[in-house]
Amino acid sequence: MAAFDLKTALSLFPIVNREEDIIKSLLDGIEFYKTVLRSEDHPLLINFILKTRLSSGAKLKLKTNYDSISDLTGDIKKFLLPNKSYTFILAQLQKCRQGNRTILEFGDEIERLFIELTIAQAGGLNTAYEILLPINEKTAVKQFARGLNNDRLSMIITCREISQVREAITIAIEEENERLSLNSETCYRIQSRNYYTKYNHAYNKNYKPRFFNKGQVRYNGSNVQTQRNQQMHSKEGRAFFRSKRINYVGETADNNNSEENETSLEFFRE
Template sequence: MVAIQKIYDELKSIRTYLVKIGSDRRNKGECLVRKVEEAKIVYLQLQTVTTHFDKNLNLYTEEEVEQFKTSVAAVNKVYHEILSFVKEKSTDFLKMAFDLKVACNLLPIMNGKEDVTLQLLDAIELYDTMLDTNNKTNLINFVLKTRLSPSAKIRLNRTYNSVQALVTDMKIHLLTRKSDTALQTKLMRTIQGNKSIEDFGKEIEDLFVNLTISQANGDDDNFKVLKPVNERIAIKQFSDGLRDSKLSTIINSSKFYQFKRLY
């Protein structure tokens, strides 16, 4: 909680400064550019904080989880308020140059654990959205040279023309491929049994997400098509597998399109 408060305080300080100096000074010289760059670097720390929080979610009370969500929302709000100062500028203005210190802090080094590889993929995709076109090659080279395990380097190409191509290859070659058939069979046979509704929902959600990832085979377009289809299947299986037949009937008669809203 302390870390996210620090992020919020730093962003709030930047926003306060930009408000205080007024629009004339903001839009002259490099002042606004410099402050927005500072804000982006601070905001990138949110990825690390949220990843750590999610990994240790079971250690927090429900109240602490809600407090964390509120803090994240506050950070997002103040960050976008800073970006609003440049909304009249071109989109390229919001992009940043590759920063070695930021990259080292944001992108974890692979250690053979799949959850770390997933964190690395998420961080690459996040940082990619914030870099200007001329700096994306630096991100690719940084990942290939410093973030991969020895075995990962063997499985991937030495160079890539785009960050997306690198990410796609990493998903195909570095993540454990699970059997589509086995996952689908397990999804269709899973029932609540003695599990709580929350645990049952989490199990169904994990199955449908892993099934979608496996079927998509690293293709983002396939993933976008398959996700809503598998989500509807998961919603039906969740409903059919509940111990409480009345609750099952209510869910079946309602139009739920997002699995998360069920539990």
């Protein structure tokens, strides 16, 4: 057993205010330090709590001196912790819905409510708390499944034999992540298919190629033939595209070479 240490006590016990979590943290610290502290130093711990860890309003509700640490913690629970009716907590649990919150946030709220409900129903009796805890947790799991936004997740949680709220939260998060990954993969496949349909003429049977300024394209059934033309400039500044294959009716580029059966297409510069 250890002796009372002021530095340890200062770091372990928070200053009490109206927040319920702070009061519970103080009670947990007292219960822990009680197990490692020597019995002859218990009055020092009681005096330290009463003089330094309580607010002015809390001091008015408690006695100025206590014979045991158990009496001190009992009065702190009785006078400082808010008394909540278990019917009110049960009504909050039954009305709880996910709404705009994440699955984890909603699950934490359900877990907090069912623990508070169990504490309120137990009335400080450990045996009653141990009996009521699994019963209320099953009710909390059903309410968690009922309050989810996704009906598919609600059905999964309801059909499985889940007895713990934390397990239900984990399963719901895993199922939701799997659903989101499948949806993203499906969208990617649809986009890829649409891109292939739009830009690949081998897939689209009705595709016909375009005509480009610097080349002639001829479409013969399913075969596409592209012929590059040789560009030359005349003295007048005109651009001619000479081709050895006649695909369009055009003017003869050179009258002196008409016997070569060559045809040119005339394009004016922009």
